[in-house]
């Protein structure tokens with residue numbers, strides 16, 4: 001089969017900022033002062049600061065459509081949706097208008113005691129769009145990590161105060177190898193990425209880990225379906241070992257994102273959910289990354305026909321505009337917390353900004369955009385286009401594997417395509433590639449040697465060609481230098 005080459009596009013041709021004056025009036029001295037203050041005072045997430053302090057920081061100042069512009073006037077395609085959060089482009093007019101209006105009505109009011117208009121309206125909408133009809137209760141928080149903390153504490157407490165004493169033995173969590181559920185200690189406890197998590201081991205609660213389907217541990221060339229079968233047998237084994245004691249299984253459905261976009265099939269997810277049910281445990285699905293259209297459907301678990309007992313949402317929930325998260329629960333889980341005040345069955349958890357009206361208004365407006373612009377239908381076209389472009393990328397001699405669900409993509413760069421052998425980690429091949437892409441006006445971020453593509457759902461056909469074309473060109477350049 002011959003593949004159509006990726007049409008050549010350049011950032012200056014597509015940037016919506018072309019010819020538009022910068023929105024700020026900072027002169028060179030003011031910009032230098034900002035850069036200096038950044039290095040003097042900020043401590044950046046997931047960043048080795050010693051290296052960061054040697055570079056000039058990239059100071060973003062404006063967003064427009066799927067693009068960002070820095071204080072110096074350089075425009076970048078936002079190829080990872082500002083770390084997996086943006087859905088409809090920056091400053092989408094529908095969301096901006098909703099936020100303006102909400103800001104004039106009510107900025108914040110606590111959800112401890114009173115409730116507020118956007119929080120109620122959004123709760124109803126989230127229940128409406130949630131998979132199945134069992135997820136009827138919405139508990140708000142602020143980030144993916146807290147959405148997971150909440151789910152874990154709910155599952156634990158649900159069993160600890162179960163009216164059937166036999167259920168109170170359910171204290172064990174089964175989590176997945178390579179899992180990422182956030183950075184707070186509870187969510188780290190159910191995580192499985194050694195690099196991020198091992199150091200904190202003495203501070204964490206114990207979980208039972210089951211092997212997630214994963215191309216690294218799959219024997220090279222082994223049939224993925226056979227590998228998934230073996231992982232399911234192991235999962236079944238973990239449940240059997242802890243029969244009657246498992247509170248919940250927690251997973252990222254279809255795609256383990258932070259691990260390097262490690263994909264599994266919908267059939268694996270469906271069967272894992274069946275194993276969990278058969279053993280009477282709750283199923284927690286962490287859709288923080290996969291939710292809100294990233295995998296082509298509103299939620300990834302829809303593709304497997306699975307409805308969890310607890311569903312974690314964050315990242316895309318507000319359209320990528322304000323911090324917001326939600327943990328959806330079934331009526332059955334919720335009912336387990338009902339009782340007299342004197343019984344202390346209350347869920348003792350909440351945050352100062354829980355149900356913030358501005359964040360909820362942004363989320364409602366984002367759902368309005370899904371409806372107004374038939375976003376999921378449009379995404380289907382982009383997904384088909386992306387599959388074609390990635391076929392070209394995948395033919396490159398240093399691309400070992402491409403894993404994708406919907407628009408969520410990991411491109412694994414390898415030294416040796418035949419064996420899958422990686423470049424040495426000291427070469428930081430992923431970082432080299434994204435640095436080159438930045439020079440061409442495309443922002444992406446690697447996970448190790450995996451180049452991640454996570455474009456906004458609003459990416460245009462031309463922008464998708466730019467994104468894939470630039471990434472392929474940069475992979476080609478960097479690998480040619482490292483392995484001439």
Ligand SMILES: *Cc1c(COP(=O)(O)O)cnc(C)c1O
Nearest residue numbers: 143144145180181182257288289
């Ligand atoms: C990003 C992420 C989280 C954590 O979300 P934060 O908002 O960064 O705390 C949790 N789970 C998954 C699957 C994620 O991708």
